[in-house]
Amino acid sequence: xxxxxxxxxxxxxxxxxxxxxxxxxxxxxxxxxxxxxxxxxxxxxxxxxxxxxxxxxxxxxxxxxxxxxxxxxxxxxxxxxxxxxxxxxxxxxxxxxxxxxxxxxxxxxxxxxxxxxxxxxxxxxxxxxxxxxxxxxxxxxxxxxxxxxxxxxxxxxxxxxxxxxxxxxxxxxxxxxxxxxxxxxxxxxxxxxxxxxxxxxxxxxxxxxxxxxxxxxxxxxxxxxxxxxxxxxxxxxxxxxxxxxxxxxxxxx
Numbered sequence: 445x446x447x448x449x450x451x452x453x454x455x456x457x458x459x460x461x462x463x464x465x466x467x468x469x470x471x472x473x474x475x476x477x478x479x480x481x482x483x484x485x486x487x488x489x490x491x492x493x494x495x496x497x498x499x500x501x502x503x504x505x506x507x508x509x510x511x512x513x514x515x516x517x518x519x520x521x522x523x524x525x526x527x528x529x530x531x532x533x534x535x536x537x538x539x540x541x542x543x544x545x546x547x548x549x550x551x552x553x554x555x556x557x558x559x560x561x562x563x564x565x566x567x568x569x570x571x572x573x574x575x576x577x578x579x580x581x582x583x584x585x586x587x588x589x590x591x592x593x594x595x596x597x598x599x600x601x602x603x604x605x606x607x608x609x610x611x612x613x614x615x616x617x618x619x620x621x622x623x624x625x626x627x628x629x630x631x632x633x634x635x636x637x638x639x640x641x642x643x644x645x646x647x648x649x650x651x652x653x654x655x656x657x658x659x660x661x662x663x664x665x666x667x668x669x670x671x672x673x674x675x676x677x678x679x680x681x682x683x684x685x686x687x688x689x690x691x692x693x694x695x696x697x
Contacts, residue, residue, distance in 0.1 A: 453653050460660040461500050463676050468501050470669030472535040477581045478667065479532050481540045483549070484588030485626060486619040487598035489649045489656070491611075493588065494539050496656045497663065501537055510541035513556075523547065523565060524572055532581065544569060548633040550615060553625045566636040577641040584666055585642060586659060587634065587687070588649040592623055634687050644687035651683075658684040 471478055480497070482490045498506050509530045518526045524544060532538040542550075547565040551557040577583055590598075599616060602608045619626065638644045645662060649655040658679040665676055 453657070456657055457496065457660070460657065460664060460676065461496070463664045464497065464660060464667075465500055466671075467664055467667040467669040468505070468537055471537060471667065472502065472505055475534040477532040477534065478537045479540070479576070479581055479583050480538070480663065481543045481545070481583070481585045482588065483542060483545050483586065484647070484649065485590055485595060485630075486616045487595050487602065488588040488590045489652045490541055490588055492652055493586075493647075493656050493659050494541055496660065498537075498539060505535055506537045506539075507532075508539045508541060509543075523568070531576070544572075545633060545637075548637075549626065549629050552629050553622050554615060554618065566633065569637055570639045570642070573637075573639065573642040582667070583642050584663065585644050586647055587630070587644055588647040588655065589630075590649045592620070594650045595623075596620055635689055638687050638689075646685055646687050648683050654680070654683055 470476075482494055484490050494508055498508055507530070511526065511530075514526060527540075527544055530538065530540075544565070547557055548562055548569075552559065552562040573583060599612075599619065602616075603612050634644055647655050647659055661676055661679040662684050665678070
């Protein structure tokens with residue numbers, strides 16, 4: 445049974461990646477710009493999802509951006525300045541593994557910024573993203589969430605595995621301790637930044653493989669291309685859904 449399930453996963457993954465390659469060829473041919481932001485709790489599966497999205501796309505026209513902490517010089521700049529050079533150019537597909545939204549999450553919870561700085565960010569990010577969308581950029585934002593139990597299991601497994609120990613950090617180790625703080629920060633961020641043209645899509649990530657397939661389904665269906673969408677099933681509504689404040693309770697299930 446497990447082997448059959450794995451083969452089914454691999455088969456659909458291949459089909460969706462083929463469709464995504466078709467979509468990317470359309471993006472390149474028509475000079476479009478695609479920016480996909482992946483946010484979520486620690487150990488929610490962002491790395492694995494991004495890997496499956498980027499795996500077979502043109503390496504010359506695809507970039508995965510995962511910025512480290514800002515330098516002393518960058519801390520003195522306009523907040524968004526260090527992200528701008530990484531935005532997609534003509535025909536490019538860029539994936540942010542965390543983004544400017546760190547300010548409303550990790551930085552706020554771990555006191556790497558002040559509450560006033562976080563509030564300023566929440567006021568400024570929507571106009572900033574509106575400029576990107578008005579300039580013709582396709583902006584897609586995913587927030588991957590997991591349960592407290594699953595996060596604990598993954599963080600422990602990560603710390604034990606010599607191949608993934610490099611992922612462990614002081615911030616990761618504090619994730620469970622600050623679970624409720626991250627929940628409040630997440631809710632405030634989603635409410636304040638779910639704007640037309642730059643809405644949030646929520647992904648339930650406890651089942652990694654299911655989450656990856658549904659992200660790919662959603663992503664392919666969001667990109668217009670010749671003969672697109674007809675061969676791609678809709679994502680499962682209980683796994684991937686558009687954020688709405690009145691559905692926020694689904695994040696806790």
